[in-house]
Amino acid sequence: MKNHEFISPLKLKPTVKTALEEKLVYAGKGVKSVEIIPEENSRPLIRFSCDEFSDEESIQIEMEKMIRGFSRGFLEVEKEILFDQRERQVPGKTDVYDEMISRGWVHEYETGRVSLDDKAADLYNFFDAEFVKIADGYGARPIQFPTLISMETLRKADYFASFPHHITLATHLIEDAEKITEFSKRYSDEGDMDLSEVTEKTEHVCSPAVCFHLYQALEGEKLDGVVRRTAIGPCFRYESSNMKTLERLWDFHMREIIFVGPSSEVDELRKTAMKPVMELVDRIGMKSHIETASDPFFVNNYSGQTFYQLSHKTKYELRLHLPFREDHSLAAASFNWHQTFFGNRFSISAGGEESGTACVAFGVERWVYAFLVQFGMDPAYWPQYVLDNIPR
Ligand SMILES: [Zn+2]
DSSP states (O other): EEEEEESSSSSHHHHHHEEEEOOOOOOTTTTEEEEEEETTSOOOEEEEEEETTSHHHHHHHHHHHHHHHHHTTTOOOOOOEEETTOOOOOSOOOHHHHHHHHHTTEEEETTTEEEEEEHHHHHHHHHHHHHHHHHHHHHEEEOOOSSEEEHHHHHHHHHHHHGGGGGGGEBOOOOOOHHHHHHHHHHHHHHHHHOOOOOOOOOOOOOOOHHHHHHHHHHTOSSSSHHHHHHHHEEEEEOGGBTTTTTTTTTEEEEEEEEEEEEHHHHHHHHHTTHHHHHHHHHOOEEEEEEEOOOOGGGGHHHHHHHHHHHTTTEEEEEOOOOTEEEEEEEEEEEOTTTTTTHHHHEEEETTEEEEEEEEEEHHHHHHHHHHHHSEEEEEEHHHHHHHOOOO
16 A cells, blocks of 8 residues: 645535545545545645555646645535534444454455345335335335446436446356356466456446435336336445445345426435424424435536535435534435436426426435444344334
């Protein structure tokens, strides 16, 4: 491991620091961590660590480019806070992740991929059942989607312009007996091979979200009212060295409640959904708040889109706090309104106009983790509502 530091080419506003730290780990291969050290009235110091084989000079050049791209036109928007339960007291003060592993509640395959077992699996089912109750309240019918999604669908959804760094490619072997035999031989032994020789050009990726599947399924339709569906599915977002604990997984589960229909109506639906979600949070007594939010766009797209999302309130985020670190919280649910963007891209109309879309999304593993951090590993101290409703 090597360390390297340089002075940022620009001064940075405090609000961009965290977001930028997350982005800079994508600057080059082998970057392990990035820290932005503020200097009063001056340009901050950027410190990063990387593998021995990494070329820190070219990583620095790439980071400088990213900082310039990121800061260009960055406009500050005051965040709006709703349903403020930041002052709520919870018993948990420490991180429980290591204990979850030692008790066998989490099995870690490698960074970003885990299984939940024992009480953590029970909590996973408890939370998902609660989300389904909220979906029921909206008359959202269950629907089941595949794990893979086509590149074509994501292209239509404009995913690659905003989140190229997240994607996980999925492909299969070429229908060629000789190559399949060669592959079989090498991998049955200890060996491996250049897979580009034996795989098809990638046309699919592991789905990074749940709701795109519904927009594709409704492509070309003319809707009368609002289509309401709920689904849970695995989601894949590769987050490089940002992946840790259950806070950020490569491969996780998302429950969504999805509304497709007249744009202002679906906007209203996802806004009203904040109430039952906060009622759930209050029944459990979790330290949390909801705020206006923006998506983690890739650098070139960042400033404009973030500004747009924050100023138009197209995204609200429920943040569950992790009290072992000051001011540390985790986005556990989001309430998103895409206006008519997907309606336009997928030619869906509602009431004779371009359809709107909105979704409420829950990152299930994050709820489990935040709950255990806030209430600890001993069920004797868990809130009664959880004990009464947790499946056995
Ligand atoms: Zn969605």
